[in-house]
Amino acid sequence: MSPRVTLRTAGRVLRQLRHDPRTVALMLGVPVLLITLLRFVFDARPETFDRVGLMMLGIIPFMTMFLVTSVAMLRERTTGTLERLLTTPMNKLDLLVGYGIAFAVAAAAQSAVTSATAYGLLGLDTGASPLLVGVIAIATAILGMAIGLLTSAFASSEFQAVQFMPLVVMPQTMLCGLITPRDAMADWLRVISDLMPLTYAVEALTDASEHGGATDLMWRDVGIILAAALAALCLGALTLRRRSS
Amino acid sequence: MSSKENAIEVEGLVVHRGGRPVLGSITFSVQRGSVTGLLGPSGSGKTTLMRSIVGVQKIRSGRITVLGQPAGSAPLRNSVGYMTQAPSVYGDLTVRENARYFGSLHGASHWAADRAVADVGLGEAAGQVVNTLSGGQRARASLACALLARPSVLVLDEPTVGQDPVLRAELWQRFHDLADEGVTLLVSSHVMDEAARCDRLLLIRDGSLIADDSPEGVRRASGTQDLDEAFLRLVVESRGKGRA
Ligand SMILES: Nc1ncnc2c1ncn2[C@@H]1O[C@H](COP(=O)(O)OP(=O)(O)OP(=O)(O)O)[C@@H](O)[C@H]1O
Numbered sequence: 001m002s003p004r005v006t007l008r009t010a011g012r013v014l015r016q017l018r019h020d021p022r023t024v025a026l027m028l029g030v031p032v033l034l035i036t037l038l039r040f041v042f043d044a045r046p047e048t049f050d051r052v053g054l055m056m057l058g059i060i061p062f063m064t065m066f067l068v069t070s071v072a073m074l075r076e077r078t079t080g081t082l083e084r085l086l087t088t089p090m091n092k093l094d095l096l097v098g099y100g101i102a103f104a105v106a107a108a109a110q111s112a113v114t115s116a117t118a119y120g121l122l123g124l125d126t127g128a129s130p131l132l133v134g135v136i137a138i139a140t141a142i143l144g145m146a147i148g149l150l151t152s153a154f155a156s157s158e159f160q161a162v163q164f165m166p167l168v169v170m171p172q173t174m175l176c177g178l179i180t181p182r183d184a185m186a187d188w189l190r191v192i193s194d195l196m197p198l199t200y201a202v203e204a205l206t207d208a209s210e211h212g213g214a215t216d217l218m219w220r221d222v223g224i225i226l227a228a229a230l231a232a233l234c235l236g237a238l239t240l241r242r243r244s245s
Numbered sequence: 246m247s248s249k250e251n252a253i254e255v256e257g258l259v260v261h262r263g264g265r266p267v268l269g270s271i272t273f274s275v276q277r278g279s280v281t282g283l284l285g286p287s288g289s290g291k292t293t294l295m296r297s298i299v300g301v302q303k304i305r306s307g308r309i310t311v312l313g314q315p316a317g318s319a320p321l322r323n324s325v326g327y328m329t330q331a332p333s334v335y336g337d338l339t340v341r342e343n344a345r346y347f348g349s350l351h352g353a354s355h356w357a358a359d360r361a362v363a364d365v366g367l368g369e370a371a372g373q374v375v376n377t378l379s380g381g382q383r384a385r386a387s388l389a390c391a392l393l394a395r396p397s398v399l400v401l402d403e404p405t406v407g408q409d410p411v412l413r414a415e416l417w418q419r420f421h422d423l424a425d426e427g428v429t430l431l432v433s434s435h436v437m438d439e440a441a442r443c444d445r446l447l448l449i450r451d452g453s454l455i456a457d458d459s460p461e462g463v464r465r466a467s468g469t470q471d472l473d474e475a476f477l478r479l480v481v482e483s484r485g486k487g488r489a
């Protein structure tokens with residue numbers, strides 16, 4: 001691995017984003033719109049907005065980065081640029097980590113804008129500081145990126161790639177405790193939800209918020225999220241085959 | 246065979262694609278510092294052969310050695326440049342950004358990247374996003390990125406397709422300049438006036454090698470001075486043999 005090549009790759013991915021202002025606008029604007037909507041959905045129940053809004057700050061980066069990465073990587077596969085990269089001295093990890101850094105930067109920007117709106121304009125009130133929430137949001141963004149890279153290997157068109165969104169993201173969103181606390185679920189379903197990484201993002205956010213700051217459980221959960229991302233990245237690396245038929 | 250003289254050695258190469266044979270036991274070698282033309286009808290297996298040489302194609306059997314190393318092995322990734330048939334550059338980046346990025350993978354400076362862009366006649370369009378380029382310009386952007394690897398072996402799949410005659414002549418001049426510096430080039434083409442510019446010609450049809458000779462030798466073997474005609478005759482002749 002070469003740090004220089006990794007950083008060049010991250011720079012290249014960010015430059016591609018910069019040439020696509022509409023995607024950037026959507027990436028930054030849609031979460032703001034959603035969180036605003038949520039604020040007025042719970043107009044009469046601000047404590048529910050505090051709970052659900054906080055979770056959304058962790059879930060949105062996961063969804064966005066999953067989608068953007070799976071399409072970006074699919075393009076890389078179908079336009080032949082991936083094949084070209086694999087004939088150069090570049091290490092596969094340079095590519096994967098480069099993507100990781102680029103989308104972590106994008107997620108940090110997205111998170112900053114969304115949090116500023118939520119805390120500054122919409123009166124979101126959480127026990128955890130916005131900065132801590134931002135750290136967890138970036139971890140879930142990296143997770144979304146890693147899973148997006150992996151699933152792009154199973155899609156051969158953009159149509160297929162976006163279909164993985166309901167498959168990969170929806171069940172996790174439904175089971176992570178956003179809709180209803182996990183204790184209210186059937187036991188077997190809670191076991192399944194234990195196996196889903198997004199569950200730990202919600203748990204980390206909730207726990208930090210309840211205790212008014214970082215907790216051991218929160219750091220453990222962040223560790224689990226990053227470990228899951230690493231596992232997905234390693235599996236993704238296996239799908240980057242130099243030789244194809 | 247001595248691998249000192251030969252940059253590429255292919256022995257008994259068999260490739261299957263989509264469950265059927267595409268290359269059937271091909272054997273040839275390419276001399277260092279030469280320009281070798283790879284010609285053949287559409288679908289005859291030129292791209293498949295080039296992919297095998299750069300090591301991105303799964304092969305059924307046979308042996309491919311490039312610069313004394315097995316094709317596709319890690320030490321070769323610094324010394325083999327490959328230009329795919331369909332331009333493989335980032336459509337949402339400018340020509341300059343593409344060249345600088347691909348160049349950086351080989352440690353080329355920004356200055357070298359900008360010069361490579363100018364060398365393929367895209368100096369004016371360097372700041373243009375690749376998606377807005379014409380087809381021929383896009384192919385040249387892809388070529389510039391392949392040249393940036395400063396390779397010892399350069400595999401170019403139809404590099405001059407869609408280019409005007411003046412540009413084609415310039416590019417071929419450049420290929421020969423590179424060969425004079427010791428670079429080995431394997432170039433596929435459909436255009437016969439380009440075949441005449443090669444040191445050596447490989448003609449494949451339906452996955453078999455039907456000629457491996459100098460342009461002069463091909464003319465002599467087929468009994469005509471016109472290369473176009475010579476290829477037609479060789480292809481028809483090999484078809485007759487195939488049936489017999
Ligand atoms: N991915 C693939 N799966 C199955 N068959 C393939 C695949 N790619 C190519 N082929 C087949 O392999 C044969 C050789 O293809 P190849 O691309 O090597 O031809 P070519 O000589 O480069 O043609 P052209 O001059 O049109 O570029 C063709 O019959 C083609 O249909």
Ligand SMILES: [Mg+2]
Nearest residue numbers: 291292330402
């Ligand atoms: Mg071809």
